[in-house]
Amino acid sequence: MQLDAFDRTLLNLVQEDCSRTAEQLAERVALSPSAIQRRLRRLREEGVITRDIAVVDPRKAGRPTFFIVGLHVEREQPKLLAELRRWLAAEPHIQQAFYVTGEADFVLVITAPDTEAYDGLMARLVTENVNVKRFTTNVALGIIKRGLTIPIPERPDA
Amino acid sequence: MQLDAFDRTLLNLVQEDCSRTAEQLAERVALSPSAIQRRLRRLREEGVITRDIAVVDPRKAGRPTFFIVGLHVEREQPKLLAELRRWLAAEPHIQQAFYVTGEADFVLVITAPDTEAYDGLMARLVTENVNVKRFTTNVALGIIKRGLTIPIPERPDA
C-alpha cells in the first residue's frame, strides 16, 4: 500500500491525538472532512493504523516501577526463540520486547507495581523458559519520554 | 485522586482500545453509558489518561529500524542531566527515554528510517551534549511486542 503526502501527515497527526475530529484534521490537511474520514478508515482497514489506545500516566495509576531488562539466552535455536517470544508477548507486565544484536539477545521494558512483583515475574520467566541463561536489570529512576510515535517524513524517501 | 474498581477496569479497557463506545464499555462494566462517559471525561481531566493515540505499524510506514541505546554520561550533575533530558525529550525519533540505575545512565528506544539517519542522530547527540561520554547500540532484529499498557489491578493494593 502506497502512502501519499496526505496519508503521511494524517498519520503524524493521529499518532499525536487520535481523538481529533475529521473537521479538526481538515484544518491542517487541505482535504475535506469526508475525504479524511475515508482515508483514516482505509488506513485502519489496511493495518497501517493497528489500534487506538489511551495512554495512562503511571504516576496516577499505581506508580509502577519500570525496568529495562537485557535477556541472554542459552541457545539461538529458532524453535526455542519462538517459544520465548510467545511467552514474552503473552505477559501483560512486559510492555515491550525486542530481539536485538549486541550484548543481550532481548531487551524488555517491564512495569511492575513493586520490586517483589518484578522478582516474581522474572523468577517465572527463568523457570518457565529454560533457554534463558541470565538477565540484567536496570531500574528506571525517571521516565523522560514514553511513546510509540513513528515520525513519518512528509515526502517519501524510501 | 482515588480510583475505584470501575475506574480501574475502564482504564484497562481503554488502554486496549480507546475507540470503544460507552455503550460497548457498558457491557463489561456494570454502569450506564452516561456514567462511563462521565468517568472517562474525569479521568482525562485529572490527567490519569494523558492522551489518546493511534498506533502505527512500522512495517507499513517506512519500515524504520529500531535501536535500543545505552547512554553513559561524564558527570551526574543535575544541571547537565536536566539539559540532556530536555534534548532527548525534544527529539522526535527518540520514542522512549529512561534514566536508569545499573550499567548505563540512560536507556533509549530510537526509530530511524535507516542506519545513516541513526548515525546522524547519534552524532548530533554527542556533539550537542558534551556530557555524553559514550553509548552502546543494540539494533532490533525483531519487534516482539510494543505497547504502553500499564496493567491496573482490579483491587487496589497500594
Added chain:
DNA sequence: AATGAAATATAGAATAT
C-alpha cells in the same frame, strides 16, 4: 454525590450530485 434515563447536539457513514 453519583447514577440512570431521556433530551439535544454533534460527529461519522452513506449516498448522490
Added chain:
DNA sequence: ATATTCTATATTTCATT
C-alpha cells in the same frame, strides 16, 4: 470533492437514590 441525508454516539439535562 462537496453537499445532503441518515445513523450512531456523545453531551446535556433532569429526576432519583
